[in-house]
Amino acid sequence: MATGTADERRTVYRTCPLCEATCGLELTVEGERVTRVRGDREDVLSGGYLCPKGVALGELHHDPDRLRAPLVRDGDGLREASWEEAFERVAAGLAPFLAENPRRALGIYVGNPNVHNLGGALFLRPLLKALATRHLYTASTVDQMPKHVASGLMFGDPAALPVPDVDRCDYLLMLGANPWESNGSLWTAPDLPRRLRALRRRGGRLVVVDPRRTRTAEHADLHLAIRPGSDAPWLLALAHVIVDEGLARPGRLADFSEGLDGLAARLAAFTPEAVAAQCDIDAATTRAVARELAAASRAAVYARIGTHANPFGTLAAWATELLNLLTGNLDREGGVMFPRAPHDRPDDGEPGGRGFTTGRWRSRVSAHPEVMGELPVAALAEEIETPGEGQLRALITIAGNPVLSTPAGARLDRALAGLDFMVSVDIYLNETTRHADVILPPPSPLERSHYDYFFMRFAVRSVANYSPAVFASDAPGEAAILMRLALIARGAAAGADPRTIEQENLRGLVEREVGRPGSAIHGCAVDDILARIDGADACERVIDFLLRTGPWGDGFASDSPGLSLATLRAHPHGIDFGPMQPRLPGRLRTPSGRIELASALIDGELSRARAVLAEPSRDGALLLIGRREFHSNNSWLHNLPSLIERPERCTLRMHAADAARLGLADGALARVRSAAGEVEVPLEIHAEMRPGVVSLPHGYGHRYAGTRLARATAHAGVSANDLVVGSVDGPSGNAVLNGVPVTVAPA
Ligand SMILES: Nc1nc2c(c(=O)[nH]1)N[C@H]1C(S)=C(S)[C@@H](COP(=O)(O)OP(=O)(O)OC[C@H]3O[C@@H](n4cnc5c(=O)[nH]c(N)nc54)[C@H](O)[C@@H]3O)O[C@H]1N2
Ligand SMILES: Nc1nc2c(c(=O)[nH]1)N[C@H]1C(S)=C(S)[C@@H](COP(=O)(O)OP(=O)(O)OC[C@H]3O[C@@H](n4cnc5c(=O)[nH]c(N)nc54)[C@H](O)[C@@H]3O)O[C@H]1N2
Ligand code: SF4
Ligand SMILES: [Mo]
Numbered sequence: 001m002a003t004g005t006a007d008e009r010r011t012v013y014r015t016c017p018l019c020e021a022t023c024g025l026e027l028t029v030e031g032e033r034v035t036r037v038r039g040d041r042e043d044v045l046s047g048g049y050l051c052p053k054g055v056a057l058g059e060l061h062h063d064p065d066r067l068r069a070p071l072v073r074d075g076d077g078l079r080e081a082s083w084e085e086a087f088e089r090v091a092a093g094l095a096p097f098l099a100e101n102p103r104r105a106l107g108i109y110v111g112n113p114n115v116h117n118l119g120g121a122l123f124l125r126p127l128l129k130a131l132a133t134r135h136l137y138t139a140s141t142v143d144q145m146p147k148h149v150a151s152g153l154m155f156g157d158p159a160a161l162p163v164p165d166v167d168r169c170d171y172l173l174m175l176g177a178n179p180w181e182s183n184g185s186l187w188t189a190p191d192l193p194r195r196l197r198a199l200r201r202r203g204g205r206l207v208v209v210d211p212r213r214t215r216t217a218e219h220a221d222l223h224l225a226i227r228p229g230s231d232a233p234w235l236l237a238l239a240h241v242i243v244d245e246g247l248a249r250p251g252r253l254a255d256f257s258e259g260l261d262g263l264a265a266r267l268a269a270f271t272p273e274a275v276a277a278q279c280d281i282d283a284a285t286t287r288a289v290a291r292e293l294a295a296a297s298r299a300a301v302y303a304r305i306g307t308h309a310n311p312f313g314t315l316a317a318w319a320t321e322l323l324n325l326l327t328g329n330l331d332r333e334g335g336v337m338f339p340r341a342p343h344d345r346p347d348d349g350e351p352g353g354r355g356f357t358t359g360r361w362r363s364r365v366s367a368h369p370e371v372m373g374e375l376p377v378a379a380l381a382e383e384i385e386t387p388g389e390g391q392l393r394a395l396i397t398i399a400g401n402p403v404l405s406t407p408a409g410a411r412l413d414r415a416l417a418g419l420d421f422m423v424s425v426d427i428y429l430n431e432t433t434r435h436a437d438v439i440l441p442p443p444s445p446l447e448r449s450h451y452d453y454f455f456m457r458f459a460v461r462s463v464a465n466y467s468p469a470v471f472a473s474d475a476p477g478e479a480a481i482l483m484r485l486a487l488i489a490r491g492a493a494a495g496a497d498p499r500t501i502e503q504e505n506l507r508g509l510v511e512r513e514v515g516r517p518g519s520a521i522h523g524c525a526v527d528d529i530l531a532r533i534d535g536a537d538a539c540e541r542v543i544d545f546l547l548r549t550g551p552w553g554d555g556f557a558s559d560s561p562g563l564s565l566a567t568l569r570a571h572p573h574g575i576d577f578g579p580m581q582p583r584l585p586g587r588l589r590t591p592s593g594r595i596e597l598a599s600a601l602i603d604g605e606l607s608r609a610r611a612v613l614a615e616p617s618r619d620g621a622l623l624l625i626g627r628r629e630f631h632s633n634n635s636w637l638h639n640l641p642s643l644i645e646r647p648e649r650c651t652l653r654m655h656a657a658d659a660a661r662l663g664l665a666d667g668a669l670a671r672v673r674s675a676a677g678e679v680e681v682p683l684e685i686h687a688e689m690r691p692g693v694v695s696l697p698h699g700y701g702h703r704y705a706g707t708r709l710a711r712a713t714a715h716a717g718v719s720a721n722d723l724v725v726g727s728v729d730g731p732s733g734n735a736v737l738n739g740v741p742v743t744v745a746p747a
Helices: 056-063 085-100 112-116 118-131 143-154 192-201 231-244 251-256 263-267 272-279 283-295 314-326 375-384 410-419 476-491 501-512 528-532 538-549 565-571 599-616 656-662 711-713
Strands: 009-013 024-030 033-039 071-074 077-080 103-108 133-138 171-175 206-210 223-224 299-303 394-398 423-426 437-442 460-464 575-579 622-627 652-654 670-672 680-684 694-697 740-746
Touching: 009 272, 033 056, 056 575, 071 085, 085 103, 085 394, 085 423, 085 437, 085 476, 103 118, 103 375, 112 118, 118 476, 118 501, 118 538, 133 375, 143 314, 143 599, 171 314, 192 206, 206 283, 223 283, 231 263, 231 272, 231 283, 231 299, 231 314, 231 599, 231 656, 272 283, 272 423, 272 599, 299 314, 314 599, 375 410, 423 476, 476 538, 501 528, 501 538, 538 565, 652 656, 652 670, 656 680, 656 740
Parallel strands: 103 133, 103 394, 171 206, 171 299, 206 223, 394 423, 423 437, 622 694, 652 680
Antiparallel strands: 009 024, 024 033, 071 077, 071 437, 460 575, 622 740, 652 694, 670 680, 670 740
16 A cells, blocks of 8 residues: 555556445556546456446545544534544443343444445454344345345355356346346346346347346346236246146255255145236246246346345245256356355365254344344334333444435434434445434545455355555544444443454454364464464454465465465456356255255245235236436445436336326426325336336435535435335345335326
């Protein structure tokens, strides 16, 4: 890392931390300014691809509204303060809630950017442990929790998420995902448009299931405009056809799968004919897709947020992997596979483990089951509002903006205003953090080093890439802030050294590894290894250790050419360790050591889905769905000029026939109402919509006083989440963000 004089010009390479694609960027830096951002053509995974958000990384760093110093509340306003004063205020504010045993009035909300920076990825865990609260809420329950539950049940590990092996695949059935705009999710494959075009060019077929004719759907061989919320029965109908017509070919997977025998009976009700009205897909088409999928040599079924943020999200996620299994495409080249990151531990030992359970405790007000230690963020407002023992009175938010990004945002905004104490770790004073008593801002993404800890675990090739910080910063980094908070939560004296947490953490990692029989450092002296770990800060040291003891590591052998942080420093475009390899059955952590298809939870969901099939289909109500935009990222990049100063984008898209019926003209102001609230927004008649479905992007609604977001406020838009009611998918607690019934009228 270097700081330069105004005339010094340098080129730096860096992994973009803004989304899951992890593109390699080439930055030109003149003195203290980023003057150009391009794709790094030599990056081993992205090969030069980038999107407008990556280009705006310099604008994010230079944004005058981005916080550079802590803010503390004085009366009604927030003023700048020193870090010491800010931490003292946090310690004093949290003290009464930390004194309670057990801690029932203190909670934490963890937002999405935590998975895009090393501090959050590595040091949130010690903080959560020190807080010892059951009030844990995260962005996972407005996103992918159903996928974790399905993997937990089937593979015994909620983190075992297979990804499509897109570069070797011949048939891709994609539901509820729009990688042309989102750049892929739980699937790290930069430049998916190029990869999907290549799939079709080699004779493969792309089928897209989405109520909207998205840009991804435009590039498909077949687009099916399904009715929102009905993916689960449709996927079950595909499975039904495959089983019923004797097309199932699980191959080697059958040797370690449990519950294949009972499938025919469990799927019997879900015939293509029975689901046709609910899904709006005719039976002949469903049968044809099932037969194509079964016949394809190397196929993958991939379903994302459009299918998960739904009333049957978990069942849809389960049915997705069931189809991959039935067609023999799970864990097969060109199908869906479990990636392996260079910092992962190997699958040594026998398959099997403790398995996965949910509901070890329940939320206080609505009795939602705990899932992965979390409660649904859709229940956060009611936990703050509802009096009684265990009422949530103090909240920590870390890199989250739930007022705009989670259901019934306006209600949550009012609830946050009533808290006794709130602290936010965030780079902006925004709709959520304006309620905080203290805001602790970590440095910008360019002031920290980066290794993509989470998304290397979803990458279609095993890749390692490390980026040093571009600019120096004297302020505490994200990891240091989280460690200070952890110390406060433990009741350590103010001013205690955060390195205590770091040292404990690293020693714990080393102790576990020297005790693991398959490890290259099995039996080594812990202190000897600790002394040899490399890295400029707490995060780098963890990464160096994990890389060196990972599948391609040097194992701390001085003569080994294997991987370490030092090797990555010498390879600024990354190192590619090749395509994904089969990992089953070794990856399985179920009690039986086998893929488990039968479970009471899924049986319950199947009955619930059968009951819906029997109901007459409701018509009339318009169903609201979302829309991710290429130039945006949830709620928080709207303050950057190149991303926001564009033609109006926060519009309600509607099919022409619905608009005509409702007497709405293109561009007119429409009043949209749901059971949760009401917004007024310009109407856009759009050919991508199907009748009966309207779409509004989420993340807008920058209408609140007391924020510091000049540009975003000038392009405020309305929040889709003021309309989202807050019902959840039962098994996962994931919010239902799609298919919300609304009425629309001229404003
Ligand atoms: N209706 C509807 N709602 C949705 C969705 C949808 O499809 N439809 N999508 C959902 C999804 S998938 C997600 S992931 C959630 C996201 O939900 P959240 O994570 O709660 O919200 P974001 O809008 O991503 O806000 C991120 C926050 O992190 C801050 N931030 C950015 N970088 C950093 C950093 O490096 N460190 C720290 N400490 N803070 C940082 C930003 O200023 C912002 O306050 O939204 C969900 N909401
Ligand atoms: N440009 C940009 N990129 C992003 C983000 C962003 O905000 N902007 N957010 C990032 C985050 S946090 C995430 S989680 C990922 C998400 O990445 P994706 O999962 O690809 O998400 P979306 O682009 O929202 O695509 C979801 C699609 O589901 C469709 N849909 C809605 N309801 C239904 C339904 O009931 N059934 C089916 N089959 N489809 C439905 C929508 O029309 C939409 O096209 O994107 C990430 N990348
Ligand atoms: S696609 Fe994602 S990773 Fe790539 S430049 Fe855009 S935001 Fe960054
Ligand atoms: Mo997300």
